[in-house]
Amino acid sequence: MSDQARPRMVTLVRESLGLTQLDLGEAAGLSQGYISKVESSLLPLTGENLLKVADALKCPVELLVDDTPVQGLEVTCMHHRRRHSKINASTKRRIEALTHLTRVSVEGLLRGIELVPDTELHRLDLDLFDGDPAAAARAVRASWRVPTGPIHNVVEVLEAVGIIVVARSLVTNAQDAVSTWPRDGGRPPIMVVNLGLPADRQRFTTCHELAHLLLHTIPEDDQEKQADIFAAEFLAPAEEIAPQLAGLTTRDFPRLIQLKAQWGMSIAALIRRAYDLDEISDRQYRQFQIRLNQLGWKQLEPGALPAETPSTLTRVMEVHLSQHGYTIDELAKTAGMLPAPFKAHYRPPRETPPATPLRLVQP
Numbered sequence: 605m606s607d608q609a610r611p612r613m614v615t616l617v618r619e620s621l622g623l624t625q626l627d628l629g630e631a632a633g634l635s636q637g638y639i640s641k642v643e644s645s646l647l648p649l650t651g652e653n654l655l656k657v658a659d660a661l662k663c664p665v666e667l668l669v670d671d672t673p674v675q676g677l678e679v680t681c682m683h684h685r686r687r688h689s690k691i692n693a694s695t696k697r698r699i700e701a702l703t704h705l706t707r708v709s710v711e712g713l714l715r716g717i718e719l720v721p722d723t724e725l726h727r728l729d730l731d732l733f734d735g736d737p738a739a740a741a742r743a744v745r746a747s748w749r750v751p752t753g754p755i756h757n758v759v760e761v762l763e764a765v766g767i768i769v770v771a772r773s774l775v776t777n778a779q780d781a782v783s784t785w786p787r788d789g790g791r792p793p794i795m796v797v798n799l800g801l802p803a804d805r806q807r808f809t810t811c812h813e814l815a816h817l818l819l820h821t822i823p824e825d826d827q828e829k830q831a832d833i834f835a836a837e838f839l840a841p842a843e844e845i846a847p848q849l850a851g852l853t854t855r856d857f858p859r860l861i862q863l864k865a866q867w868g869m870s871i872a873a874l875i876r877r878a879y880d881l882d883e884i885s886d887r888q889y890r891q892f893q894i895r896l897n898q899l900g901w902k903q904l905e906p907g908a909l910p911a912e913t914p915s916t917l918t919r920v921m922e923v924h925l926s927q928h929g930y931t932i933d934e935l936a937k938t939a940g941m942l943p944a945p946f947k948a949h950y951r952p953p954r955e956t957p958p959a960t961p962l963r964l965v966q967p
């Protein structure tokens with residue numbers, strides 16, 4: 605480990621906090637010009653000033669000087685689920701930086717622990733499914749042995765195939781989730797899911813992100829539509845849900861509420877599903893939208909579903925605490941964070957033995 609900060613890391617941590625170079629300079633008692641030169645590799649950041657900058661960035665010095673290679677951030681999805689939402693450039697950089705630092709933390713926490721997923725995860729070529737994302741979704745369901753019918757817990761399915769799901773704030777409500785797949789094929793993909801999403805929305809979002817992870821390597825024009833089609837079929841296969849949506853009318857909201865509970869899909873998504881499967885006409889679809897507006901259900905739907913919480917990282921932290929003799933402070937250090945933000949973002953368990961048998965192997 606060097607005693608000099610890596611310029612790229614200073615930039616990343618600064619951007620993850622939404623600070624400008626001027627903000628950081630002021631917080632550290634240094635000039636904006638100095639910070640700028642540090643980040644441009646024109647001045648080395650060491651000694652007293654390094655401590656000041658780490659303090660202002662609320663991170664351990666170790667994170668800034670860590671010389672393990674910073675992998676180019678591969679964001680497979682930087683999309684806007686809310687159509688009219690706008691993300692400005694600095695928010696976008698902030699989300700990218702947060703995602704990157706989340707990966708640094710996850711990689712740190714996973715060090716010394718080998719995950720043994722139920723199934724190996726492979727990227728899929730959509731051309732093998734004649735370009736049909738629904739066919740790809742059916743194939744994934746089959747190869748992962750997802751039982752027919754509704755998926756009880758989507759996050760559990762994703763974690764079982766080795767995807768690391770992290771629930772943390774993405775500092776904007778315009779972005780539901782981000783997923784990345786490291787270039788190093790041996791490392792697991794990570795899905796960062798924004799906090800505060802209703803469970804039905806989170807379920808759809810995580811399936812949508814799964815489509816990006818499996819199907820998209822370079823940004824494509826219709827990737828968002830493809831991911832939505834994949835998500836809808838993955839959550840509620842047409843063959844099973846179509847008969848239940850047949851003959852739907854705007855008088856059938858009680859039925860939609862019941863289907864929402866059954867399939868874990870929002871009423872809005874079920875109406876969309878009915879439309880896409882030709883169970884309702886254009887006119888009916890518009891009537892449904894008017895009715896949803898009148899009911900105020902576009903903002904808040906009835907029938908909240910149980911939350912889905914990721915558990916892999918929690919179990920990894922449990923192993924470090926109970927079997928490797930780590931303290932919470934040491935765990936935070938492993939994650940490249942100070943204890944307070946680490947506890948706030950990763951909610952480490954108490955130092956008690958794991959309650960359930962682990963599917964983890966320690967090399």
Ligand SMILES: [Zn+2]
Pocket residue numbers: 681682683812816827828831
């Ligand atoms: Zn997307």
